[in-house]
Amino acid sequence: MRIELVKRPQQSRLFSALSPFIAFALTIAAGAILFAALGKNPATTLYYYFIDPLTELWSLHELAIKAAPLILIAVGLSVCFLSSNWNIGAEGQFIVGGIVGSMLPVLFPEMKFWFVLPLMLLMGMAGGALYAAIPAMLKVRFNTNEILTSLMLVYVAQLFLDWLVRGPWRNPAGMNFPGTVRFHEYAVLPEILPASGRAHWGFVFALVAALVVWFVLARTLKGFQVKVLGQSPRAGRFAGFSSGRMVMFAFLVSGALAGLAGISEVSGAVRHLNEKLSIGYGFTAIIVAFLGRLNPLGIVAAGLVLALTYLGGEAAQISVGLSDKVVRAFQGLILFFVLACDTLIHYRIRLVRPHAAAAGEASHV
Amino acid sequence: MSETRETGAVPLLEVRGLTKVFGQLRACDGIDLTIGKGEIHALLGENGAGKSTFVKMLFGSLEPASGDIFWNGSRVAIRSPAHARKLGIGMVFQHFSLFEALTAAENILLSLDDDTSIVEIAGKAHDVSKAYGLPLDPYALVGDLSVGERQRIEIIRCLLQEPQLIILDEPTSVLTPQEADKLFETLERLREEGKSILYISHRLEEVKRLCDRATVLRHGKVVAHCDPRKETAASLARMMVGSEVVTAERPPAAAGERAELLGICGLSRKPAGPFSIPLRNIWLSLKAGEVLGIAGVAGNGQGEFFEAVSGEVLQDSADVIRIRGAAVGRLDISGRRLLGAAFVPEERLGHGAAPRMKLSENLLLSRFRTDAATFLGRLGLIRTPVIAGAAQRIVAEMDVRKSADDPEAASLSGGNLQKFIIGRELDRKPAVMVVNQPTWGVDAGAAARIRQALIDLARAGSAVLVISQDLDELFEVSDAIAVMHDGQLSAPIPVAEATPERIGLLMGGADAANASHGAGHGASHDGSHGSGHGLGHSGEVA
Numbered sequence: 076m077r078i079e080l081v082k083r084p085q086q087s088r089l090f091s092a093l094s095p096f097i098a099f100a101l102t103i104a105a106g107a108i109l110f111a112a113l114g115k116n117p118a119t120t121l122y123y124y125f126i127d128p129l130t131e132l133w134s135l136h137e138l139a140i141k142a143a144p145l146i147l148i149a150v151g152l153s154v155c156f157l158s159s160n161w162n163i164g165a166e167g168q169f170i171v172g173g174i175v176g177s178m179l180p181v182l183f184p185e186m187k188f189w190f191v192l193p194l195m196l197l198m199g200m201a202g203g204a205l206y207a208a209i210p211a212m213l214k215v216r217f218n219t220n221e222i223l224t225s226l227m228l229v230y231v232a233q234l235f236l237d238w239l240v241r242g243p244w245r246n247p248a249g250m251n252f253p254g255t256v257r258f259h260e261y262a263v264l265p266e267i268l269p270a271s272g273r274a275h276w277g278f279v280f281a282l283v284a285a286l287v288v289w290f291v292l293a294r295t296l297k298g299f300q301v302k303v304l305g306q307s308p309r310a311g312r313f314a315g316f317s318s319g320r321m322v323m324f325a326f327l328v329s330g331a332l333a334g335l336a337g338i339s340e341v342s343g344a345v346r347h348l349n350e351k352l353s354i355g356y357g358f359t360a361i362i363v364a365f366l367g368r369l370n371p372l373g374i375v376a377a378g379l380v381l382a383l384t385y386l387g388g389e390a391a392q393i394s395v396g397l398s399d400k401v402v403r404a405f406q407g408l409i410l411f412f413v414l415a416c417d418t419l420i421h422y423r424i425r426l427v428r429p430h431a432a433a434a435g436e437a438s439h440v
Numbered sequence: 441m442s443e444t445r446e447t448g449a450v451p452l453l454e455v456r457g458l459t460k461v462f463g464q465l466r467a468c469d470g471i472d473l474t475i476g477k478g479e480i481h482a483l484l485g486e487n488g489a490g491k492s493t494f495v496k497m498l499f500g501s502l503e504p505a506s507g508d509i510f511w512n513g514s515r516v517a518i519r520s521p522a523h524a525r526k527l528g529i530g531m532v533f534q535h536f537s538l539f540e541a542l543t544a545a546e547n548i549l550l551s552l553d554d555d556t557s558i559v560e561i562a563g564k565a566h567d568v569s570k571a572y573g574l575p576l577d578p579y580a581l582v583g584d585l586s587v588g589e590r591q592r593i594e595i596i597r598c599l600l601q602e603p604q605l606i607i608l609d610e611p612t613s614v615l616t617p618q619e620a621d622k623l624f625e626t627l628e629r630l631r632e633e634g635k636s637i638l639y640i641s642h643r644l645e646e647v648k649r650l651c652d653r654a655t656v657l658r659h660g661k662v663v664a665h666c667d668p669r670k671e672t673a674a675s676l677a678r679m680m681v682g683s684e685v686v687t688a689e690r691p692p693a694a695a696g697e698r699a700e701l702l703g704i705c706g707l708s709r710k711p712a713g714p715f716s717i718p719l720r721n722i723w724l725s726l727k728a729g730e731v732l733g734i735a736g737v738a739g740n741g742q743g744e745f746f747e748a749v750s751g752e753v754l755q756d757s758a759d760v761i762r763i764r765g766a767a768v769g770r771l772d773i774s775g776r777r778l779l780g781a782a783f784v785p786e787e788r789l790g791h792g793a794a795p796r797m798k799l800s801e802n803l804l805l806s807r808f809r810t811d812a813a814t815f816l817g818r819l820g821l822i823r824t825p826v827i828a829g830a831a832q833r834i835v836a837e838m839d840v841r842k843s844a845d846d847p848e849a850a851s852l853s854g855g856n857l858q859k860f861i862i863g864r865e866l867d868r869k870p871a872v873m874v875v876n877q878p879t880w881g882v883d884a885g886a887a888a889r890i891r892q893a894l895i896d897l898a899r900a901g902s903a904v905l906v907i908s909q910d911l912d913e914l915f916e917v918s919d920a921i922a923v924m925h926d927g928q929l930s931a932p933i934p935v936a937e938a939t940p941e942r943i944g945l946l947m948g949g950a951d952a953a954n955a956s957h958g959a960g961h962g963a964s965h966d967g968s969h970g971s972g973h974g975l976g977h978s979g980e981v982a
Contacts, residue, residue, distance in 0.1 A: 083463075296808055296820035303794050303805060310794040312752050313785060314805045315774035427503075 080422040090420050095366055095373070098412035099380065105408050115395055123394045124387035134386065136272025140344050141385045143274075144169065146281035146378035147336035148360035150288050151329030153369040157292065158305040160325045164210060164225030165333045166357025167232035168203040172334025173341040174236060175202025177348045180262035181244050181255045191261040195338055203334015204327045206232065211326035215319040221326075229357065237350045244348065254349035264343035275343030277336070282375065284332055289371035301325070333357065354385065355403075362410045381406065450513040451476050452636050453498075453605055458507035460493050467493040469660040470507070475605065478634045480627060482647040482668055485657035486680055487854065487881045491640050494657070495607055498638075499531045500524040530603030532594045534610040540583035547582060548597045561600075568596050572626045587737055588619040595626070606630065607638045612646060613909070614738055617944035624650055642680065644673040658682055681884045688891040688916050691899060693729050701903035702726040702781075702872045703762035707755065709748055709927075717741035719748065722929045724922065726872070726903040731895060732932060733918030734907040735943050741927035742907050743786065746876045749905075750783040751776045763872055774809040782806075782870035784861055786877040786907075788854065792861045795850035799842070800824070800831040802849050803864055810868060830867070838863035839889065855886035862890050866897060873897060876907045891917050911940055925949050 090097075103125070107117035128134045148165045155162040176199030179191055210224040240253045248256075264275045292298035304311035304321045311318060336356065341348050363381050367374030388402030453475040460468040468490045475481045485491045496502040498509070500518035509516055511527055518524050524531070538547050545562040552561070562578035569576045574592045582590060591611065598606055608627075612620040627637055627650060641647055647654060647668050654668040656679040664679050677685045703726070709719040719741055726732050736742055747753045748761070755761060755769035762768065763779045773783070783806075785791045793802045804815060804827055815827050828846060835842065838859040842852055849857055858879070865873060878894065879887035895917055898904045907924075908914050914921050920932035923946035930946050 294821055296804075296816055296822060299801065299804060299808075299822060303797070306796050307790045307794045309787070309791045310805060313750070313773065313783070313791055315751075315772055315777070315809065 077427050079425045079427055080418070081425050082422055083420075086420050090416075094416040094420055095368070095377070095413060098366075098409065098416045101412045101416075102405065102408045105412075106405060109401070109404065110397075113397070115397065120391055120395050120397065123391045125383060127390050127394070128383060128386040133272045136268075136274035138379065138382050138386055139274035139278040141382035142378045143277035143281045143343075144336035144340050144356040145360050145363045145381055146375055147277070147284055147339070148329075148333045148357055149363035149367060149374045149378060150281070150284050150371045151332030152360055152364040153367070153371055153374060154288060154292070154301060155325040155329045156305075156364060157369050158301045158321050158325045159308070160211075160214075160322055161222045162207065162210070162225050162326060162329050163222050163361070164207070164228050164357070165329060165360055166353060166355065167225070167229035168207045168330045168333035169337040169340075169353055169357045170229075170232040170236050171206040172199040172203035172330075172337030173348060173352050174232075174239065174337075175199055175334070176338030177244075177255065177258075177341055180258040180342075181348065184256060184259060187259055187261045189261065192264065192342065195262060195342060196264075196335060199334045199338025200331040201334070203337060204331040207326040207330025207333070208323065211323050215322050221322075236348075236352060240348055240350050246347070255347050257347045258342060262342055263346055264339055273344070275339065277339030277343045280335060280339060281378070284335075285371040285375050288328075292371065333360075359385075359406055362406055362413075366409060366413050381409070384409070449477070451510075452479075452512060453638075454510040455498070456508045456510070458494065458497060458509065459505045460490075460497060460502060461505050466660050468497070468504075471655075471657070471660075471662055473655050473662070473665075475636050475638060477604075477636055478631055479653065480631055480637045480639055480651045482651035482654035483638060483640045483657065484642065484644075484647060484654055484676060484680055486642060486883050488883065489657040489680070490660040491657055492609065493660075495531070495609060495638070495640060498524070499529060499607065525601050525603070528602070528604040529607065530598035530601050530605070531607040532591070532598050532609065532611060534613065536590050536594055538582045538590055538593060541581070543579050543581055544576060544585070544593045544596075545578035547593060548578075548600065551597055552600070564600055565596050568599050572599065572629055573622065574626055587614045587739055588616070591615070591623075603635070605636045605638060607640070609640045610642075611639075612641065612643060616737055616947040617911075617940055618948050620646065644668075644676045647676070648673065656680055677884070683885075685884050686888045688888060688895055690731075690895050690917065690919075693899070693919055698727040698729055699764075700725050700727050700762070701764055702749075702874075702905065704749070705760055705762070707745075707748060707760050709744055709753070709755075712744070712753075717744055717927045719744055720927045722927075724929060724932070726905055728871075728901050728903055729898055730919045731898045731904040731906060731917050733914035733921040733935075734905065734924050734929065735911060735914050735921055735947060736907075736909065736924035737947050738909050740924050742876060742924055744927070745924065745929075746783070746785060746874065746907060749874050750781075750785070777806070777810050780871035782865035782868060782873045784865055784873070784875040784878065786880065788857050788861060789850060793849040793857060796848055798846045798848055799835070799840075799852075799860060800828045800846050802860070803827055803831045803834065806864060807868065834860060834863040834867050837867070838893070853883075855882040858882050859886055859890060862893060866893055869900075870897075870902060872903050872905075874905045874907075877910075878906060878908065879910065879913060880908075887913070911943060914943075915940075923947055 103121065107121060110117045110120040128138060148169060152162060152165055176195040178198065179186060179195050206228065209228060210221045213219040213224050214221045240255060244255045246254055246256045264277060266273060266275050267279065268274070292301060300311070300316045300321065303314060304316055304318055308318055337352070341352065345352070359381055363374055363377045366380065367377035384402055384405050388399055388405070391397040391401070392399050451474045455471060455473045458468055458471045459466065471494055483491050483494070493502065497504045498518065500520045500523050509518060516527065518527065545558055545565055548565055549556065549558055549561045565576065565578045569592070574596060576589060576592045576596060582593065591614065611623060615623065624646070630637060639647070639651055648671070651668050654666050655662055656664045656666065656676070658680060668676065704722055704724045707719055707722040711718045717740060722745065724732065734742065748755060751768065751771060751773035754772065758767040758769040760769040763776055763781050766779055768776050768779065789795045794805060804822065808815060815823055817823055831846065834840070840852070840856045840860045840863070842856060852860065862875070862878065873894070875894065878890050882890065891913065894904050894906060906914065906917055915935060918935050920934045921938050921943055922932040923930040923943055925947060926949065933942065
């Protein structure tokens, strides 16, 4: 007996829309089994994981802080993935954006003017974009595989950041802890509602970016170009679109948004640059992009869900004593179930039993 | 077991009620067929009639939903191609499965189940090729061989298994008329030896000439068993199509001086990959009101030529290609379209249209520049209602049958999608239209409509260039026919002077100069390519 995937003639619209929710429900169920196997009460653990972080206002602010970089990066990645450019290096572009944007307050701390912050944000975007331009140019010029080059550049960025904050950029008054000086007031991204919590303007940037990119993808020729070149490059060439320019465009947009996320994180949430800048936002954003079905508006919702897994992980670690590695397992489960649900929307499973008449004879396969 | 009427012997193969269902579609619906020993049996049908599905079930690559297959009188379930070969069924596919970087003998070795030395294989292959009149060098690299020679490898590979039944899927679709004649001799020799052949084709003349019996399929069902020798080509076509087959009407081209709309002056192109064909010094001149056909066996540079003319690949010098007098060699496809040119590539899905996009989006695909003023607003905003309206207009004009209001391109049948793609370009009333394989895989009704539309466009004052492997089609639509062979283009022959034999010789690589000399046209490749050279003769065609 073998299992075949048979393409469905028509995809159910209902289940296409429901798919992310079904995937999430399955993740919760699998999570409950996982917790039970770890000897925890599934009900309480799930409560601390998914409900408790939503019950208090300050904690909703934390949710926005975690969601902001995820959404910003994933929105950029949606442009990449829709055009079939597999940028896996958003983590590196995020870090480089943070580094380049931090140059002003770290190297020129005496510059205290109102334009420092806008300039930092622009520099962060430029840094991320230029770092993303490396794998893009390698792909256009030498036809290298961007999955490998962009991924490897993540490690370069991580180690470079580590060296910077332990070496040349280390705060002399920092008791030898790795990290730069604390940013002065003109270099800090302010909170949206300082009265109720820490959430900074990075979350607003994320929402604006999602709206703008959604509009460009859905309604303009540029978005059409992204989709055509992503789905059938040869038809794109026939249309007169340049695939090389599209590679650069997609990488620059996603690099710039990742860079913006990086500098927003540094100047908004952390307020100085240290070696723990990212908790894997660049990689988690890949899950966010697919969970949001590569639609920037869906990505906003998906970003909030994945941000919750980070918060819930911390909460469950504190209250139930769960390992923080469970967060990664959870994120992996979500991606797995999303992809599985999508596959079953496009295909149905058929079990094929060998012919009764043929069963008697020896196998010729 | 039932018996063949003629001989009373047990038939080699008998099929009863064979059915295969794909989702909603009954690709094969209760097919009955009997093949006797030493019989060449034709399986006739249009594209999509279910021929390939049927054959795949016989060869074990598809499992039937229901129905029985009897082999030498006993019921069998054919589970895999290896099992089919073991029973004695061999198959020569339409699309070859050969490794181009290996030699002929190595390719044959790969398909055999047992361990045999390469020398032994080469020897056997040599013997078989001699015995059946299939000249072949076993040590030649497949990449260097012509399509006809590659087919010989497939046939020899099949014969080495000593099959009793050989299935040939559209074997002549890639051959010149002369190569096809050689193939028929081989097949007749095999019949004399008592081997049976299932011959799949939609070319009626060769079926009449070669086959003892025929089974005609339409929409997955058997519509007739007949003796093709007692039928006419027209009656066979009626059975296949289910209605009278219309041929396009070609009124005479207008006489007098007409402007050149497309000129190609010494186009050469280096091969893009290890197995692609270089273009060698191509000249042609196409004037308003004319249809020029380019014949040629597949893979002789037609695709490379189309890419160069369309601007998907740019030329080194601007002067090589002229559209309406403008030198466009360095201009991209959008720029060439803006000058009034339109292009239809061979591959519909993935080249001429994006499969997962709606028809309206596919309309935008080739016309976002030429119709920017109507289709796009400020900042590149797409005006969806306007485009949807234009798509509806094309659908109505070309009679495109579809299941939904604005379906994805991939959900249309090949013929309907091709009608849409051609209609998309005709809707612009292009001055120059370049079409590669306009009716490949398209049913007869749609093909007739497309051909008529191309002729009408030319007679309305445009220049039309039709690249096709289908000689009948070229004779139907063209005012003159040129032949592409190994990246070279022969001088065009006015259709009144062209015969299938003459075109066939050129397709096989006969010297273009000699072939056209007989007709009194001294144009040749090494001669001077003045402006008088080209399609100027077609004015004489009436």
